[in-house]
Amino acid sequence: MEDMRDPxxxxxxxxxxxxxxxxxxxxxxxxxxxxxxxxxxxxxxxGFGDMGTKSNxxxxxxxxxxxxxxxxxxxxxxxxxSLRRDDLERLFPGLLDQLxxxxxxxxxxxxxxxxxxxxxxxx
Amino acid sequence: MEDMRDPxxxxxxxxxxxxxxxxxxxxxxxxxxxxxxxxxxxxxxxGFGDMGTKSNxxxxxxxxxxxxxxxxxxxxxxxxxSLRRDDLERLFPGLLDQLxxxxxxxxxxxxxxxxxxxxxxxx
DNA sequence: TCATTTGTTCAAAACCTATTGAACAAATGA
DNA sequence: TCATTTGTTCAATAGGTTTTGAACAAATGA
Numbered sequence: 001m002e003d004m005r006d007p008x009x010x011x012x013x014x015x016x017x018x019x020x021x022x023x024x025x026x027x028x029x030x031x032x033x034x035x036x037x038x039x040x041x042x043x044x045x046x047g048f049g050d051m052g053t054k055s056n057x058x059x060x061x062x063x064x065x066x067x068x069x070x071x072x073x074x075x076x077x078x079x080x081x082s083l084r085r086d087d088l089e090r091l092f093p094g095l096l097d098q099l100x101x102x103x104x105x106x107x108x109x110x111x112x113x114x115x116x117x118x119x120x121x122x123x
Numbered sequence: 124m125e126d127m128r129d130p131x132x133x134x135x136x137x138x139x140x141x142x143x144x145x146x147x148x149x150x151x152x153x154x155x156x157x158x159x160x161x162x163x164x165x166x167x168x169x170g171f172g173d174m175g176t177k178s179n180x181x182x183x184x185x186x187x188x189x190x191x192x193x194x195x196x197x198x199x200x201x202x203x204x205s206l207r208r209d210d211l212e213r214l215f216p217g218l219l220d221q222l223x224x225x226x227x228x229x230x231x232x233x234x235x236x237x238x239x240x241x242x243x244x245x246x
Numbered sequence: 247t248c249a250t251t252t253g254t255t256c257a258a259a260a261c262c263t264a265t266t267g268a269a270c271a272a273a274t275g276a
Numbered sequence: 277t278c279a280t281t282t283g284t285t286c287a288a289t290a291g292g293t294t295t296t297g298a299a300c301a302a303a304t305g306a
Contacts, residue, residue, distance in 0.1 A: 025145035098221040200282040
């Protein structure tokens with residue numbers, strides 16, 4: 001079986017609440033959470049471009065991934081983020097949806113996106 | 124009216140989710156949350172004596188108080204902590220109970236307390 | 247092959263967090 | 277008054293977080 005461990009995503013058993021809450025104790029990452037939750041399943045990393053610089057976003061997304069909040073999938077030169085709904089629901093039933101609901105009421109998602117949103121250029 | 128602002132407790136309007144989650148992104152503070160939730164309303168600060176040193180506990184409790192999670196009440200030389208249930212419910216309906224439920228499933232509250240629990244000596 | 251697109255990694259800087267023991271302060275009770 | 281109890285504050289230390297721009301790497305497409 002050649003060691004099938006995923007180096008990017010921690011296994012469900014090793015997720016812990018304090019780390020998950022730390023990953024969400026930041027306005028940018030709460031906004032990221034809401035944006036993924038509002039999407040049709042996944043959001044390309046570039047889709048967060050309005051929230052900061054490339055490298056800072058990469059940092060925030062890594063934090064959420066290491067906490068076990070999000071999954072990543074690569075396609076071409078792009079990377080797509082989705083929520084680890086099933087894993088989180090198994091471990092902390094109800095938590096994720098409650099956090100999303102609370103975050104939605106807080107986060108200023110008043111970013112009227114331009115027509116070419118999600119295709120725009122980099123930093 | 125002479126300025127009736129409470130210097131210890133932030134007003135409801137100024138509470139924010141990121142700060143609340145930061146206040147709970149620590150195992151000790153999650154355990155404190157559960158202990159207060161499991162109590163009959165309030166817990167004397169000394170009741171957390173098994174979780175660390177006096178001054179470290181004072182630090183953790185201040186963090187929770189400044190985030191708007193707990194209220195304090197003084198009586199003699201003691202201070203009692205309770206949850207700010209109503210304020211939190213108004214701002215983030217359902218959140219506190221969900222966090223408590225998730226924390227309860229995590230926190231090792233396997234501290235079989237001695238007979239004189241809560242009256243024991245200091246650090 | 248070579249430039250482009252997308253995102254990561256690195257090093258540095260500025261700042262924040264957790265922990266400790268000692269000193270301090272306030273209420274209490276002898 | 278004076279010692280005790282309870283908890284806070286202070287200074288110091290060790291380590292973690294966030295942010296930036298530059299360098300890098302991998303896939304793609306001309």
